[in-house]
Amino acid sequence: MKTIKHTPLYIVGAGVTVMLPSAFADGFLEDSKASLELRSFYMNRDFREGSGQSKREEWGQGFILRYESGYTPGTIGVGFDAIGMLGLKLDSGRGRAGTGLLPVEEDGDVPGEYSKAGGTLKLRASKSEFKAGTLMPKWPTLQANNGRLLPQTFEGMQLQVRELKGLELTGAQIQRTVQRDQTSDEDLTLNNKNRRFSGSLEGGDFELLGLSYRFQESTDFTYQYARFENIYRQQFLGISDRRQGDWGAFNSDIRLFLSDDEGSAQGGAIDNRAFSAMGTYKLNGHSLGVGYQAMSGDSAFPYVAGADPYLVNFVQVGDFAEKDERSWQLRYDYDLAKVGIPGLTFMTRYLRGSGADVRGADSGGERELDVELQYVFQSGSFKGLGVRLRSATYRSDFARDANDARVIISYPLSLL
Numbered sequence: 371m372k373t374i375k376h377t378p379l380y381i382v383g384a385g386v387t388v389m390l391p392s393a394f395a396d397g398f399l400e401d402s403k404a405s406l407e408l409r410s411f412y413m414n415r416d417f418r419e420g421s422g423q424s425k426r427e428e429w430g431q432g433f434i435l436r437y438e439s440g441y442t443p444g445t446i447g448v449g450f451d452a453i454g455m456l457g458l459k460l461d462s463g464r465g466r467a468g469t470g471l472l473p474v475e476e477d478g479d480v481p482g483e484y485s486k487a488g489g490t491l492k493l494r495a496s497k498s499e500f501k502a503g504t505l506m507p508k509w510p511t512l513q514a515n516n517g518r519l520l521p522q523t524f525e526g527m528q529l530q531v532r533e534l535k536g537l538e539l540t541g542a543q544i545q546r547t548v549q550r551d552q553t554s555d556e557d558l559t560l561n562n563k564n565r566r567f568s569g570s571l572e573g574g575d576f577e578l579l580g581l582s583y584r585f586q587e588s589t590d591f592t593y594q595y596a597r598f599e600n601i602y603r604q605q606f607l608g609i610s611d612r613r614q615g616d617w618g619a620f621n622s623d624i625r626l627f628l629s630d631d632e633g634s635a636q637g638g639a640i641d642n643r644a645f646s647a648m649g650t651y652k653l654n655g656h657s658l659g660v661g662y663q664a665m666s667g668d669s670a671f672p673y674v675a676g677a678d679p680y681l682v683n684f685v686q687v688g689d690f691a692e693k694d695e696r697s698w699q700l701r702y703d704y705d706l707a708k709v710g711i712p713g714l715t716f717m718t719r720y721l722r723g724s725g726a727d728v729r730g731a732d733s734g735g736e737r738e739l740d741v742e743l744q745y746v747f748q749s750g751s752f753k754g755l756g757v758r759l760r761s762a763t764y765r766s767d768f769a770r771d772a773n774d775a776r777v778i779i780s781y782p783l784s785l786l
Contacts, residue, residue: 398449401440404786408433410460410779411519413469418771428469428480429461432519437786447494453504454487455520457551471519473551484553488523502527507542510606510625511578511596513678515550522550522676526576536584540594544576549676559675560601560637564692564769565729566670568638574599576674580606588612600633602640602672606680618653623682629672641668644691646682648699655708659719661699669693683721686740686762687774690723695734697723717742731768739763755781 409432416425435454441447459472462480472480488504505524506514515522526544546555560571580594592608605628613620624647631640643666650659663683665671671691673679683690683697690697701719706712718741726734739762746756762774 397441397443398439402786403438405436406783406785408781411471412777413471414775416773420770425466426469427466428471430471430519431458431460441494449492451490456485457519458483470551486548486553497532500529510608510680511594511604512576512674513680515676515678518550520550523548525555538582540580542578561673561675570636573601573636597632600636602629603632604629618651621650623648640672642671643667644671648682655705657703659701663690663697665691665693665695685738687764688736688738692726692728695723695726697721713746713748715744728768733767736766
């Protein structure tokens, strides 16, 4: 019998080297996907009062290369994902930096470019999946920020079990993060907007266990328990529901967080209950939403620095998450495909908060008006190219007033 020689395939990433015979390479390669996103981002935040830097204004060009492999055949499939990112300075300078688009050096200079990369080893058995390495989580208790030139990433591992229909179990541990405008990883810390907390703010690992269950294809229930070592413990309960008929559609979203300090309480005393809810009615391209958010307890809402808090009133500038703050939101969207312009959408929302207990402030009110216009080419050579114009007007009794304008041009290209 003739012996068949297999040429090995090597995969290196996340500190792990895996050698696969070529007999398995077909399963690994045949479902592979690769894409390149070109993202041009201009941002201008003009502070209308207060001392310090009067304006932040920068423009950058980003390149985000993503690769996702398939899985090798067998009981346990092996795969690998990778991401490489490059940011170029198009316009910035001393006295205008700090938008979060580009890194700022200790002397105040902004480098001409910065880059970062990551790899993720993944294993699949049946309908369950394990990943270790670079992650961009979208969990209620931890959401990576993708609101600037390059996205924030985290280093850790996660397990998602989907063996029962409608039920998903999640377990994860996160050790480090690479912020959206940085090149190297760092320890996780506590967000301290408006000096909400005291102490070193530096914690250890972030761990979570959770489940989500979908029933009747219209209602989702989610529960998560998270522990940010030596900072806080947090429970999340959420229900989202979608109803549709001849009368239109109605979506509801209810979220509740229960948080307290944990271990050595490096961020000081934490005691917060955050309730937020949003109801949206849709008909003939129009959407009208009403939101409400309430903070109670002895502290503001805690979340990991750089990440996005999963609150309905977290918007372009404010998060409306101060101690004892109550806030509401009125939002309107319109899809102009209904008037013959497919790909063009409009959004505006107004938020007002009151009763915030902020250290050093005499009163606790804030408000924000956002307007957004977005167009995505539907056909032709520029199909998929998106142009997004965003504007925010923010006024506060305890933070600096600001006018915020952004222009984002994104062009995704499929390579595989």
